[in-house]
Amino acid sequence: ATPGGLISATGVAGLTLSGGIGWLRGSHGLSVDNLLAADLVTADGRLIHADATQNPDLFWALRGGGGNFGVVTSFEFKLHPIEPELMLCGPAYPEERANEIIPLWRDFMQTAPDRLSGLAEFSTLPDDPSIPEHARGRRVLALAHVYD
Incomplete structure (x- = not known):
């Protein structure tokens, strides 16, 4: 599992790009803490991959900076084992x-x-x-x- 949101109507992109407070935050952090990579389309139409090594400044900005840097088309999240029951x-x-x-x-x-x-x-x-x-x-x- 990865930390999701508290409100079921919030989409993954808005949740993650704004920080992402979820039920698993105590043991696994915010949604954005578990973001490993993102692909986005910039205002000039370029498709860019961002992670800790490729476009690291953009990746840093995406992790809580909101949706101001482009349209994110995919996310890669860290997954954590959880018990079968909550x-x-x-x-x-x-x-x-x-x-x-x-x-x-x-x-x-x-x-x-x-x-x-x-x-x-x-x-x-x-x-x-x-x-x-x-x-x-x-x-x-x-x-x-x-x-x-």
């Missing part, structure tokens, strides 16, 4: 408890192992039958964790 935990707390929960979560994450990635965000739960009726449409502090 654990996901996603508790949600009423927004009113945020001042209590966030410091506890922060302290926990500072001592957590690198293999545990976490995210805290404010969100509005959908009005959906899969959500308990008392929580539908409510603002919550959502915590998400992946242990790889």
